Amino acid sequence: MTALTREDFLKLDRGDQLAPFRKEFYIPKGVIYMDGNSLGVMPKATAARVREVTEVDWAHHLIKSWNTADWFNAPRRIGDKIAGIIGAEKGEVVVTDSTSINLFKAISAALVIKSDRSVIVMEGSNFPTDNYITQGLVAFLGRQHKIRFVEKDGIMDAIDNSVAVVSLTDVHYKTGHRQNMKAITSKAHQQGALTVWDLCHSTGAIPIDLNEIRADFAVGCGYKYLNGGPGAPAFIFVAKRHQDKVKQPLTGWWSHRSPFDFTRDYEIGEGINRMLCGTQPIVSLCALEVGVDIMARADIHKIREKSKRMGDLFIAAVEQKCNDNDFDIVSPRPADQRGSQVSLSHENGYAIMQALIERGVIGDFRAPDILRFGLTPLYLRYVDVWDAVDILSDIMVKDIWKAPKYSVRVAVT
Amino acid sequence: MTALTREDFLKLDRGDQLAPFRKEFYIPKGVIYMDGNSLGVMPKATAARVREVTEVDWAHHLIKSWNTADWFNAPRRIGDKIAGIIGAEKGEVVVTDSTSINLFKAISAALVIKSDRSVIVMEGSNFPTDNYITQGLVAFLGRQHKIRFVEKDGIMDAIDNSVAVVSLTDVHYKTGHRQNMKAITSKAHQQGALTVWDLCHSTGAIPIDLNEIRADFAVGCGYKYLNGGPGAPAFIFVAKRHQDKVKQPLTGWWSHRSPFDFTRDYEIGEGINRMLCGTQPIVSLCALEVGVDIMARADIHKIREKSKRMGDLFIAAVEQKCNDNDFDIVSPRPADQRGSQVSLSHENGYAIMQALIERGVIGDFRAPDILRFGLTPLYLRYVDVWDAVDILSDIMVKDIWKAPKYSVRVAVT
Numbered sequence: 149m150t151a152l153t154r155e156d157f158l159k160l161d162r163g164d165q166l167a168p169f170r171k172e173f174y175i176p177k178g179v180i181y182m183d184g185n186s187l188g189v190m191p192k193a194t195a196a197r198v199r200e201v202t203e204v205d206w207a208h209h210l211i212k213s214w215n216t217a218d219w220f221n222a223p224r225r226i227g228d229k230i231a232g233i234i235g236a237e238k239g240e241v242v243v244t245d246s247t248s249i250n251l252f253k254a255i256s257a258a259l260v261i262k263s264d265r266s267v268i269v270m271e272g273s274n275f276p277t278d279n280y281i282t283q284g285l286v287a288f289l290g291r292q293h294k295i296r297f298v299e300k301d302g303i304m305d306a307i308d309n310s311v312a313v314v315s316l317t318d319v320h321y322k323t324g325h326r327q328n329m330k331a332i333t334s335k336a337h338q339q340g341a342l343t344v345w346d347l348c349h350s351t352g353a354i355p356i357d358l359n360e361i362r363a364d365f366a367v368g369c370g371y372k373y374l375n376g377g378p379g380a381p382a383f384i385f386v387a388k389r390h391q392d393k394v395k396q397p398l399t400g401w402w403s404h405r406s407p408f409d410f411t412r413d414y415e416i417g418e419g420i421n422r423m424l425c426g427t428q429p430i431v432s433l434c435a436l437e438v439g440v441d442i443m444a445r446a447d448i449h450k451i452r453e454k455s456k457r458m459g460d461l462f463i464a465a466v467e468q469k470c471n472d473n474d475f476d477i478v479s480p481r482p483a484d485q486r487g488s489q490v491s492l493s494h495e496n497g498y499a500i501m502q503a504l505i506e507r508g509v510i511g512d513f514r515a516p517d518i519l520r521f522g523l524t525p526l527y528l529r530y531v532d533v534w535d536a537v538d539i540l541s542d543i544m545v546k547d548i549w550k551a552p553k554y555s556v557r558v559a560v561t
Numbered sequence: 562m563t564a565l566t567r568e569d570f571l572k573l574d575r576g577d578q579l580a581p582f583r584k585e586f587y588i589p590k591g592v593i594y595m596d597g598n599s600l601g602v603m604p605k606a607t608a609a610r611v612r613e614v615t616e617v618d619w620a621h622h623l624i625k626s627w628n629t630a631d632w633f634n635a636p637r638r639i640g641d642k643i644a645g646i647i648g649a650e651k652g653e654v655v656v657t658d659s660t661s662i663n664l665f666k667a668i669s670a671a672l673v674i675k676s677d678r679s680v681i682v683m684e685g686s687n688f689p690t691d692n693y694i695t696q697g698l699v700a701f702l703g704r705q706h707k708i709r710f711v712e713k714d715g716i717m718d719a720i721d722n723s724v725a726v727v728s729l730t731d732v733h734y735k736t737g738h739r740q741n742m743k744a745i746t747s748k749a750h751q752q753g754a755l756t757v758w759d760l761c762h763s764t765g766a767i768p769i770d771l772n773e774i775r776a777d778f779a780v781g782c783g784y785k786y787l788n789g790g791p792g793a794p795a796f797i798f799v800a801k802r803h804q805d806k807v808k809q810p811l812t813g814w815w816s817h818r819s820p821f822d823f824t825r826d827y828e829i830g831e832g833i834n835r836m837l838c839g840t841q842p843i844v845s846l847c848a849l850e851v852g853v854d855i856m857a858r859a860d861i862h863k864i865r866e867k868s869k870r871m872g873d874l875f876i877a878a879v880e881q882k883c884n885d886n887d888f889d890i891v892s893p894r895p896a897d898q899r900g901s902q903v904s905l906s907h908e909n910g911y912a913i914m915q916a917l918i919e920r921g922v923i924g925d926f927r928a929p930d931i932l933r934f935g936l937t938p939l940y941l942r943y944v945d946v947w948d949a950v951d952i953l954s955d956i957m958v959k960d961i962w963k964a965p966k967y968s969v970r971v972a973v974t
Contacts, residue, residue: 174616174620174621176620176621176622176623179623181623183623183624186624187619187623187624187627189620189623190615190616190619190620194615195612195615195616195620198611198612198615198844199608199611199612201791202603202607202608202611202790202848203587203603203608205791206600206603206790206791207587207589207602207603207608208587208589209589210589210592210594210596210600210602210923211596211599211600211923211925212918212923213791214600214791219791219792245658245659245662245839246658246813246838246839246840246841247839247840248811248813248814248815248838248839248840249658249662249811249813249838249839252810252811256701272825273825275814275823276814276817276820276823276824276825277813277814277839279825279826279827280812280813280814280816280817280827281811281812281813281838283812283826283827284809284810284811284812284827285810287808287810288669288808288810289702297825322823369840371840377615377619377842377843377844378614378618378619378626378627378632378842378843378844379632379840379841379842379843379844379846380842381842382839395700395701396697397665397697397698397700397701398661398662398665398694398697399693399694399696399697400659400661400662400690400693400694401661401688401689401690401693402661403693404689404693407689408928409928410688410689410735410927410928411689412685412686412689412692412710413692413696414692414693414696414697425659425661425662426658426659426660426661426662426690426795427659427660427661427782427784427792428659428792429790429791429792429793429794429842429844429845429846430790430791430792430845431611431790431791431792431842431844431845431848432842432843432844432845433792433842435615435844505625510623510624510625512624514823515821515822515823
């Protein structure tokens, strides 16, 4: 194979149909941002939208905005837009609360439907909140539910007819490995189990077709590839066929059949409203909507193609420019098996990432030894991938990362 | 008694030590805002703060702001500030999630401590979400818990030694009646029960001293008297003496002992962190903090004195200027028994409130017949109270409210 050059990457940028999206985002000067899988960048339109919500809708129109600015309906309105991004129908998604709380609702609801079963299949190395929430739920219920922890290769075999729920994340937060959502969902259904899919690292990065694979429940966050802002509210999906029988325990007034009747007794609401609970943080919700609107205009298949190509090129450039024994490539080589990130491992990964960040290449580190590089096709250019690897190889060749200042640990979400 | 005149109200404004606070808030021209008990107005400083959080901290510093802008610590930082407003210590309050979800956590945690008991005492006419959440929790647990619904006069007698939890709201959302928090808490403790206090209509309006009355758990919202913005995150209080034994089922990663270790198994965190769950909506959180900071500078005793006086004068002015049979005064006459609102009843209350709103007096309506007028001493003037009643009496005398357009119902939160 001919050695790659910077010109190859510039050429790809010139032919990139997604390139015009980059100007819709604020990218700080001198930064190559490869952490959009943790916190997406800010759409330029968000600034004006947030000002409108606060300085006009809240400050000027006050309480009336619950109706006139459609605040009360925001969870459904934005949910419908996200539905279009993940292969769901209108009325199958609401935006509300956090991913953790939505996982609690989804797994609770699935356990109610499958009340004759006791096993929950999960991946032990999944993002911790998925496991913690389920552990908390099981402990609280105290009804002999069991979590069957497996790793990726053991998932299919772990799904038998004792399983109530299979709760997994599509793209692994640390390694970028993808699950086979379709095969796992199909196996779960064959065995009479339900699925809860965590789409935090998929939504806006990978074409997801929840109804095509007959997914049951799903959740995901707003602050990664949807560019919704720090801690943006999360979403929850419930397939239409389950909606008239789902129950979840967080029965706040927004999930009531008639919240404004102010009755004493709870009456369960209709459809996806059942997944709501209390009053939602409107400023953060409206900020999220701007990112969702941009994503809804983009072609998710083009996003995926660019992401896969960027990942392949990132790996090729690392192999070309870094020493063979600098890094292990943790993410799968075949692009189809990879989410929108490439993870490398190095025992001094923390210090290397700090040195990269100081040079303007922002990825992140996950203990004990993983360097994550997020690939966000709407605002990352091919040439950024080349330049990032260039800086990485410089840091390695010159041993820059060995400076003591880079080894001082600071926790980052 | 001599008839009140507008000059009397103007004179009170001239002597009002809280008057300087009004200029810190954005009050739309031509509006007398008496709905701060539903959605507080926007502090002027909020606009700049929200711009900073979005356009600088997020847009420019991106992921680093989790540390450098102290985002990760925001729930505790703002919680400590609210603690000072409600008679709690630092480390006893976090700001997070919604009131509904925090009620779920608090009641769950209390039921775990009182696992040998089964009765939950609640007020049937309480704000619905308090009851709905408890009904959902009880149904989900399926362990023979019973809700004992009583009304205000029956509360003390309902607390016997079968009671696990007494869960009440200090100030009634509809009538403005206050509970006797101290006496009820004391009775609960005598009977071996725990208390969960909902402070939504008290925080920032009434001096609350949670530790003086030995409260166990409390929750409250950020968007009423704290002026935190629409759907601002809520808070939860757990008394220090309970913190090393409380457990709640929403065990997301922010409640873990070491969230950044990314371990497989949940280990319960320290202190008030146990009440956290998932990632929080930072833009809405930081907007709330501006309102909390203003409240923390104000003298809550002066706020209460002005609120009581405004309530007395509102009632006196209604009695002077409206016909005797126009309205029933639903709120208690003795100011000590009243929260920071005055509620009137009228069978055509909805239409009357719509006519008032069109004339710039913004209160709200609660079915079937309650007109609520919130009194917010930091930004409402005495003369506003006079002028509001003046407009109300005009609407009544001239039968303006009878215009058909005012009777078209629109739901408002």
